[in-house]
Structure formats: structure tokens, C-alpha cells
Amino acid sequence: MSAPRGWSTTTCGHCRELRPCHRRILGQWVCQTCVLRFRRAPGPCPGCGGLKVLAFYDARRRPACAGCTGHDPVYACPACGREDSPFGRHCGPCTLRQQLTELLADPSGRIHPQLQPVFDALLAGPRPQTTLYWLTRASARPDILRDMARGELEISHAAFDALPADRAVNYVRDLLAALGVLPPYAPAVERIVPWLRGILTELPKQHAELIDRFARWQLLRRLRLLAERDRVTRGGVQHARAAILGAARFLRWLDEQDTTLATATQAQLEDYLVCFPGRGSA
Ligand SMILES: [Zn+2]
Ligand SMILES: [Zn+2]
Ligand SMILES: [Zn+2]
Secondary structure, three states, X not given: OOOOOOOEEEEOOOOOOEXXXXXXXXXXXXXXXXXXXXXXXXXXXXXXXXXXXXXXXXXXXXXXXXXXHOOOOOOOOOOOOOOOOEEOOEEHHHHHHHHHHHHOEOOOOOEOHHHHHHHHHHHOOOOHHHHHHHHHOHHHOOHHHHHHHOOOOOOOHHHHHOOOOOHHHHHXXXXXXXXXXXXXXXXXXXXXXXXXXXXXXXOOHHHHHHHHHHHHHHHHHHHHHHHHOOOOOHHHHHHHHHHHHHHHHHHHHHHHOOOOOOOOOHHHHHHHHHHOOOOOOO
């Protein structure tokens, strides 16, 4: 590697490798790798007590920060001055604030009011670097938040129902529910939705529509109301799934009897209950 102009290749005072060194740390020329390592390891400054990069000697020859030793603040975030959380040119919190502002901005450029709790919570997390890493991974689906902020995706459980229910999507959904952006929901209940979608694709169109309406307006609605009071049980979820399968079977049976729900006679319904005891009611 050839040294950029102004750098001299010399023995790094820290790692002892022969490398381009452009900065002095504790009086020694140090290579770029060692500067980065140093930057990531701040300590309490004996002068100001702050968590700082101790790259300079003070008058008593103690490693201290730039501010306490009259040096330029080369390790400080240019926006806020902190030295304890480096991330690129700025610090982690400033970078995160900027990226979250971009991610969660509505078309007017302000944080979408409904997503303000997301902004606050992610910014207050213990490790901004972790959140920043999450934001850069497309597979983690931060785009869902962006689309919601821009009004391209509704901020609702229904919007999530239309997305693949994979881990990344569920994570965003859980986050929104935990922060109160979305109403509380029970994952066991909401997992019925993608499962239902699979069932519906197997059914003739007119059956699928009926079952879909029945599932959403009767079963899921009831379960979601229970979920709001934290009263969903495993049995309740199983019952709902069984009812959906039972209803699908019932419609198929009606077809086989050459009749429809509207024209089925009481006698036929009773026949059905005899054929499938305990499964016809839902
Ligand atoms: Zn080095
Ligand atoms: Zn200091
Ligand atoms: Zn900063």
C-alpha cells in the first residue's frame, strides 16, 4: 500500500509494522489501523473525567483527551463533540439520529407523528451501532418503516398481514405493537392469517370469499378483542383454526350435495352434522 500524500511510511509505534502513519498517539506515529483501534477504546480522562480518546499526554504525563491537553478535537464527533461512540466520521448517536430521521420522515420531511415512538425508542437503545447495523440490512426489512412513514404502506396490522410473515417482518411488527404504534396483538392469533391465506388458495373462489369473511369478521375479530385483554388461550386459537377447516369442509359438502349455503335446507344441515359431528358448528 502506498502512502497518501503527506503520510510517511514508518514503523507504527503501536503495532510495530512498517505502515503509512499519519497521526501521533501518545507521542508516537501510529498507523491507521491502530488509530481506529485507539478511537474505539476511550477511557475516563484524568483531566475532565469524560469518556474520551486518551491520545495525548497532559502536563503530568498522563494519557488525557485532546481538550484537556490543548489539541484539536480530532477524535470528537463534529456534530456533538462526544468521543465515546465512534461511527464513521460522526458518533453513533448522531449517525443514528440522522439515519432514523431519513427513514421515518413523512413527505413533509418531519418524523411521521405516529412513528415518533419508534424514533425515540431506537435512538434511546443502548448500542446505536447495533441499530445502525440493523438499518443497513435490507433483509431486516427497515423498508417497512420507510414505506409507512411515506404513506406508501398503511400503519396497521392489515398491512403486515399482506406481507410474508417471516422473522424480519414479525420483528418490525412486534416492535410497533410493543411501542403502542399498533394495537397489541397475539402472535398466535396473527399467525392464523398467513395460514388462512394458504388454505384459501386451495379453495374455489366463491368458497374462499365466504371463508375469508367468516374467519376475519367472526373468528379473528373475536380473538383480537380477547388479545387486547390478554385473554387468548391455545384452545381458543385451535378452535378458530378447526372452525375454519370445518367451514371449508362444510362448503365442499354443500357443493357435493349440489346446494348452496343460501338454499341448504334444515334437513341437509342436519345431515351434515351427522356426517361430521362436532365440526359443523363454528
Ligand atoms: Zn499500527
Ligand atoms: Zn479531558
Ligand atoms: Zn455526535
